[in-house]
Amino acid sequence: MGSSQSVFTEQELEEYQELTYFTKKEILHVHKCYRQLDPASVDTDRNAKLPIEKIRDISELKVNPFSDRICKVFSSSGDGQMTFEDFLDMMSVFSDAAPKSVKVEYAFRIYDFDEDDMISEEDVKEVVNRLTGDQRLSDDQLNQLVKNIFDEADLDADDSLSFAEFEHVISKAPDFVNSFRIRL
Known part of the structure; x- marks a missing residue:
């Protein structure tokens, strides 16, 4: 295939540069x-x-408990496949250069397992279960943790987190940006 420079024209590279954080x-x-x-x-x-x-x-995805959701969110076709442009978008959002606001938006989509534009108690349980892996919490512990999260984050008490409520919670997590990245 020759030098990697020949893969794209200069114009294509400029367009990708404008559309990504790379x-x-x-x-x-x-x-x-x-x-x-x-x-x-x-x-x-x-x-x-x-x-x-x-x-x-x-x-980075082999060890990520959300790799299936990450790929689904970034797959433009929805058919279980990714193009280079999908892959480039994913890598761009997970890059150090992507702003926190973009990372929060994609995190919300990844954690919204039922894709209803809200994070429900069931979505939070799924997040916790994936994060704890083999060290699963008991049902009582899980329910108490979810209750505590919703007591803190569900500002309108509708038993689900809107994007704004999710964004508010993430703003209190100083390590979020560092955990939401894939190094090149």
């Missing part, structure tokens, strides 16, 4: 990472659709 060099690096997931497919079509299973092979 430099041209970082965009080329992201494409190199994407290509490594399935060289034969990507050499045939640089924007080939790769199955989510291949995307989840990158080291």
Whole structure:
């Protein structure tokens, strides 16, 4: 395939740069990472659709309990596959350069398991269960934790968290930005 510079025209790189939080060099690096997931497919079509299973092979997603949700949220086709542009968007949002507001928006979408634009008690339980893994909380502990979260965060007492309520809670979590990233 030759030098990685030949993968995109200068204009394409400039467009990707405008649409992401990456430099041209970082965009080329992201494409190199994407290509490594399935060289034969990507050499045939640089924007080939790769199955989510291949995307989840990158080291940061292998250990992430939300990797399925992350891939689903960033997949534009909804068919369990990601194009390079989907992958680039995902990597851009998880980059150090992405602003906290963008990270919060995507975190909300990832944690909204039933995709109803609200975070319900069931969504929070799913988040906690994924975070605790094999060290699951008892039903009583889980229910108490969810109750405490909603007592603090559900400002309008409607038993669900709107984006604004979620954003308010995240603003109190100083480590959020550091935990919501994938290093290149």
